[in-house]
Amino acid sequence: MSVVTPRQRVLEEHRQPHQIPDEEKHSTNRKERVIEFIIKLCGVSAIFIIALIFLFLLREGLPALTQVAISDFADARWYPIEGKYGFTPLLFGTLLVTAGAVIIAVPLGLVTAIYLGEIAPTWLRDILKPLIEILAGIPSIVLGFLGWLVLAPLIQKAGAPTGLTALTGSLILGYMALPTIISIAEDALYAVPKEYRDGALAIGATRWQTIWRVVMPAAKTGTVTAIMLGIGRAIGETMAVMMVTGNAANINNFQANIFLQPVRTMTATIAAEMGEVAQGSTHYSVLFAIGIVLFLITFAVNSIAARIVGKQSRSRGSSL
Amino acid sequence: MSATEGNTNQENKILVNDFDFYYGDFKALIGLNLPIRTNQITALIGPSGCGKSTFLRSLNRMNDTISVARADGEILLDGKNIYAPGVNVVDLRRRVGMVFQKPNPFPQSIYDNVAFGPRVMGLNRERNLDEIVEEALQSVVMWDEVKDDLKKSAMELTPGQQQRLCIARTVAVKPEVILMDEPCSKLDPMATLQVEELMRRLADEYTIVIVTHSMQQAARASDFTGFFWLGELIEFGETFSLFTQPKKELTEAYITGRRG
Numbered sequence: 001m002s003v004v005t006p007r008q009r010v011l012e013e014h015r016q017p018h019q020i021p022d023e024e025k026h027s028t029n030r031k032e033r034v035i036e037f038i039i040k041l042c043g044v045s046a047i048f049i050i051a052l053i054f055l056f057l058l059r060e061g062l063p064a065l066t067q068v069a070i071s072d073f074a075d076a077r078w079y080p081i082e083g084k085y086g087f088t089p090l091l092f093g094t095l096l097v098t099a100g101a102v103i104i105a106v107p108l109g110l111v112t113a114i115y116l117g118e119i120a121p122t123w124l125r126d127i128l129k130p131l132i133e134i135l136a137g138i139p140s141i142v143l144g145f146l147g148w149l150v151l152a153p154l155i156q157k158a159g160a161p162t163g164l165t166a167l168t169g170s171l172i173l174g175y176m177a178l179p180t181i182i183s184i185a186e187d188a189l190y191a192v193p194k195e196y197r198d199g200a201l202a203i204g205a206t207r208w209q210t211i212w213r214v215v216m217p218a219a220k221t222g223t224v225t226a227i228m229l230g231i232g233r234a235i236g237e238t239m240a241v242m243m244v245t246g247n248a249a250n251i252n253n254f255q256a257n258i259f260l261q262p263v264r265t266m267t268a269t270i271a272a273e274m275g276e277v278a279q280g281s282t283h284y285s286v287l288f289a290i291g292i293v294l295f296l297i298t299f300a301v302n303s304i305a306a307r308i309v310g311k312q313s314r315s316r317g318s319s320l
Numbered sequence: 321m322s323a324t325e326g327n328t329n330q331e332n333k334i335l336v337n338d339f340d341f342y343y344g345d346f347k348a349l350i351g352l353n354l355p356i357r358t359n360q361i362t363a364l365i366g367p368s369g370c371g372k373s374t375f376l377r378s379l380n381r382m383n384d385t386i387s388v389a390r391a392d393g394e395i396l397l398d399g400k401n402i403y404a405p406g407v408n409v410v411d412l413r414r415r416v417g418m419v420f421q422k423p424n425p426f427p428q429s430i431y432d433n434v435a436f437g438p439r440v441m442g443l444n445r446e447r448n449l450d451e452i453v454e455e456a457l458q459s460v461v462m463w464d465e466v467k468d469d470l471k472k473s474a475m476e477l478t479p480g481q482q483q484r485l486c487i488a489r490t491v492a493v494k495p496e497v498i499l500m501d502e503p504c505s506k507l508d509p510m511a512t513l514q515v516e517e518l519m520r521r522l523a524d525e526y527t528i529v530i531v532t533h534s535m536q537q538a539a540r541a542s543d544f545t546g547f548f549w550l551g552e553l554i555e556f557g558e559t560f561s562l563f564t565q566p567k568k569e570l571t572e573a574y575i576t577g578r579r580g
């Protein structure tokens with residue numbers, strides 16, 4: 001290894017010709033305005049389209065409220081052929097599977113993100129990060145298939161009456177949410193300025209204290225977003241869950257371990273039954289009403305996240 | 321050159337012996353020898369890129385966070401080599417704190433910023449913490465300014481206040497040495513003066529090393545000055561004599577503005 005001193009470096013630099021940077025001479029004013037207009041247009045139309053979708057959901061779903069008594073929605077059974085539109089088993093199924101997925105994916109995802117962003121050497125991060133992002137691209141039907149073929153038999157072997165359970169769904173959903181959580185949380189940690197870490201280390205914080213007390217709080221916005229997107233993915237996922245949860249819309253006979261019983265989620269119900277209902281029938285409206293509830297749940301998750309994040313981003317004083 | 325020019329009967333808090341520093345195969349510091357006197361302000365001057373920050377970061381081993389960095393020679397803190405095997409860098413940095421060029425308060429409340437150090441050292445009793453926070457903010461002459469806004473985010477302070485908050489954050493762990501890397505370069509003249517006055521007061525209790533590219537600041541605010549040039553320490557001595565009777569031609573050229 002040949003050692004270079006500052007003197008030699010200065011000499012070296014003087015030997016190289018200076019490069020004169022190209023000057024941007026274009027008048028950018030009009031260009032700016034066009035770009036700004038296009039961005040605004042995109043933003044406004046996105047909001048407009050979401051509003052339209054919600055209106056459509058309302059139009060198709062609201063009649064259900066007049067055709068089915070509210071008390072009937074509280075029924076413990078979903079059995080549309082007999083006119084039983086008990087909503088609780090579906091809500092229960094969705095919440096159970098999602099909660100399970102979150103319990104699995106959030107801690108695992110955050111720890112992995114911390115490992116990648118703060119502890120792993122750069123070369124390892126540069127290999128692992130893209131790999132993990134590729135995992136996010138696996139179609140959900142493939143994961144559902146894997147869950148059905150590999151995971152379900154394992155769970156049955158472990159003692160559950162059937163392999164198609166809420167737990168199976170949670171594991172598959174957790175796995176699906178992981179890459180999103182890891183990738184976005186790691187980006188957030190990576191974006192925390194080095195100055196914060198230096199500040200903490202320079203007054204005698206250990207590496208772990210620095211991560212836990214400075215880096216993580218500073219990356220709160222991004223981490224919460226990561227978790228939220230993970231939850232969103234879990235709530236909205238349909239095909240994989242349909243394949244592995246057993247689809248039993250019944251909460252009358254609880255297993256001792258609620259995660260080890262078959263459940264049916266709201267999304268799976270819509271997907272399974274929408275093809276068979278007559279347009280405009282009560283069943284049809286009720287399926288749309290389920291859609292409205294899903295929409296509201298997602299909206300609530302987003303609002304809660306915005307509330308958690310809000311305090312911090314306001315103090316950053318960003319303006320558009 | 322001799323490292324012991326100036327007032328030789330004073331105590332040395334830090335003694336640097338034949339210290340070299342490398343970034344990979346780039347030798348950024350070459351054969352440094354100098355003392356840092358106890359309870360004095362030592363200023364490091366020199367043109368940009370000459371290794372002042374590198375040297376400062378060597379004094380509390382902040383350079384350890386750079387993977388390609390490597391040090392040779394010894395730096396004695398109270399007679400013990402901080403580069404000896406088995407030295408705990410966390411303990412070292414509690415004794416040798418650092419204030420950075422860009423004010424870097426954590427995006428947390430003023431209180432939490434100052435309480436950060438004591439908390440990571442394991443102090444969690446609110447009453448004691450309150451006292452420490454008040455004392456630290458008093459010592460940077462900030463208590464009256466912010467005592468009613470302790471819950472306010474530190475990001476809302478002016479840069480000058482932020483820098484003093486960072487000093488308070490360092491002072492709160494009661495280090496023995498405080499390193500400051502161009503602490504005023506991002507501040508306006510008023511805030512700069514405030515920080516300089518502050519250093520004077522802090523020097524009663526702490527040993528201070530400050531990097532500055534402002535020769536006026538070094539002349540105004542320091543007791544000893546070291547002049548760096550391309551990774552070498554060209555001259556070291558009492559500030560007054562270094563500025564009035566520099567021994568090296570290069571020093572004279574630099575302080576009279578002919579080089580740099």
Ligand SMILES: Nc1ncnc2c1ncn2[C@@H]1O[C@H](COP(=O)(O)OP(=O)(O)O)[C@@H](O)[C@H]1O
Pocket residue numbers: 006343346348366367368369370371372373374375386
């Ligand atoms: N992290 C680093 N990796 C490689 N080289 C560095 C690094 N930091 C500083 N250097 C180099 O070391 C030399 C001294 O830098 P520095 O200590 O920052 O100078 P100063 O603080 O006097 O401006 C410069 O040539 C700089 O390019």
Ligand SMILES: [Mg+2]
Pocket residue numbers: 369372373374501
């Ligand atoms: Mg510097």
